Amino acid sequence: MTPAFGLSQLSLRTCDPPISYFMQQAVENPNLISLAAGLVDMETLPAVETRAHLQAILADSNSAQIALQYGTTQGLAELRQALLEHLCRLEGCTPQDLHLSAQDVVITTGSQQLLYILSEALLDPGDLVITAAPSYFVYHGVLQSLGAQVLAVPGDENGLDTAALESVLATLNDTERRRLKLIYVVSYFENPTGATLSRDRRQHLFELVQRYSRQQRILIIEDAAYRELRYEGEDLPSLKRFDRHNEYVALAMTFSKPWAPGVKLGYGFLPRELMPVVLRIKGNHDFGSANLVQHAALQSLRSGDYTRHVQQLVQHYRRKRDTLLQALEECFPKHWGIRWWHPQGGLYVWVVCPRKLDTGPSGPLLEQALREGVLYVPGEFCYPPGMPSVPRHEMRLSFGLAKQDELREGVRRLARAVARCLAMRNRPHST
Ligand SMILES: Cc1ncc(COP(=O)(O)O)c(C=O)c1O
Structure with missing residues (x-):
């Protein structure tokens, strides 16, 4: 018999994300309405603009050759400068206010790569990381793979509960404090809850x-x-705006949500001392993200297309969010005791059911929902690994991919599934 490969400890710690099964279900069953997929709306993707940018780059042999050659590990200098200006526009400040220059900006293959590299740069197995519970589950996979231990701090509609964080920090002994390397926060319209960290908590x-x-x-x-x-x-x-000397915060951003995930371009603003190590590790990963894509992204920013596109997206997703919230209001009667958080942005609505309603992957609701033809993400997938007890009565709904009528129909189907589960629970047991 051929012997097995000797996999590394890191490979053995690396698990399949539980959500992949769900994504597969959606792909295999076209009649299923997926309120689970965290994808952006197909109709919004900027095909016309991207075609024009690529055409402009490739029409000129000089610019075509530059864009089709390797770039640098840190990324295109003009794009880094444009992204710094973009951040300053969002913050309403100057680069000096943030103590940042284009040297502190790195372009990555999606923001996911930056999350991975920063974690790889800081964490040894057994090191501690603090995240909100629930929070972005793909990042939990990274932490698990690197062997980090996660300290979960609860969050609410105002994001990570910093009073609870303070209590956790106060209980750490000296060894634990030395092992605490980083705190991960999704600061706006969190995936999965849609919560935004309030100003005071920031x-x-x-x-x-x-x-x-x-x-x-x-x-x-x-x-x-x-x-x-x-x-x-x-x-x-x-x-990052609070970090006036650029010492404590690495800010990760991306073109995936406001432009197109297919360009898979992320970027980060880093404390100066971290840049060399991040570049050495990125050098090992890929020694630079796709150069052609970076040139196209620069065109989108310079031409104003990026800003116009974001304005259109905001209108579009606002309507879709409102449709989903209204459908929940209409289809989920108050006496069911189901609540949902009101997201001011992003792509997700977090739904909290009464504890008796098990939303988990082997619970009755998911089975009924699949039978009705609708899919959601069980809330328990969004809790960091190693938590002693994980709530099983929540779900993440997304208004990203589904169309308006699918959002309404998806919620109707989900309501039928909930009604059936509640009826099953209330049915007297036969002896
Ligand atoms: C909170 C959050 N961070 C990071 C990412 C990574 O996105 P990308 O690597 O495409 O930039 C995602 C993707 O869904 C996300 O939801």
Whole structure:
């Protein structure tokens, strides 16, 4: 018999994300309405603009040759400068206010790569990381793979509960403090809850990190993937805005949500000392993200197409969010005791059922939902690994991919599935 390969400890720790099964279901069953997929709306993808940008680059032999050659590991200098200006427009400040220059910007293959590289740069197996519970489950996979131990801090509609974080930090002993390397926060319209970290909590979180960075600096990874998709309310300053000397916060952003995930282009603003190590690791990964795509992204920013596109997206997704929320209001009667959070942006609505309604992968609701032809993400997938007890009565719904009528029909189907589960629970047991 042929012997097995000797897989590394890292491979053995790396699990299949539980959600892949769900994505597969959606692909295999075209009649299924997926309120699970965290994908952007196909209809919004900027095909015309991207074609024009690529044509402009490729029509000129000089620019074509430059774009089709390898670029640098850190990324196209003009694009880094344009992204710094973009961040400053969002923050309403100057690069000096943030103590940033284009040297502090790195272009990555999606923001996911930056999350991975930063974690790889800081974490050894057994090191501690703090995340909100629930939070972005793909990042939990990274942490598990690297052997990090996650300290989960609860979150609510105002994001990570920083008072709870303060209590957790206060209970760490010296060894644990030395092992605490980073805090991961999705600061706007979090995946999966849609929650945004409030202004006061931003301030508090930043102060805590400064206060507890005694023997060793704690890094905040601020993931702002959804920042530009805001449908109501005032934009808030990023955590990076509090980091006036560029010391504690690595801000990760992406073209995937506000432009197109197919370009798979992310970017980060990093504390200066982290850049060399990030570039060495990225050098090992790919020594630079796709150069042609970076040139196209630069065109989208310079031409104004990017800004126009984001404005259209905001209108489009606001309507879809409202449709989903209204459908929930109409189809889920109050006496069911089901609540949902009101997201001011992003792509997700977090639904909290009564505890008796098991939304988990082997629970009755998912089975009934699949029978009705609708899919959601069980909330328990969104909790970090190693938590002693995980809630089983929540779900993530997305209004990204489904069309308006599918959103309405999807919620109707989900309501029928819920009604059936509640009826089953209330049915007297036969003896
Ligand atoms: C919160 C969050 N961060 C990061 C990412 C990674 O996106 P990308 O690598 O396409 O930039 C996603 C993707 O869904 C996300 O939801």
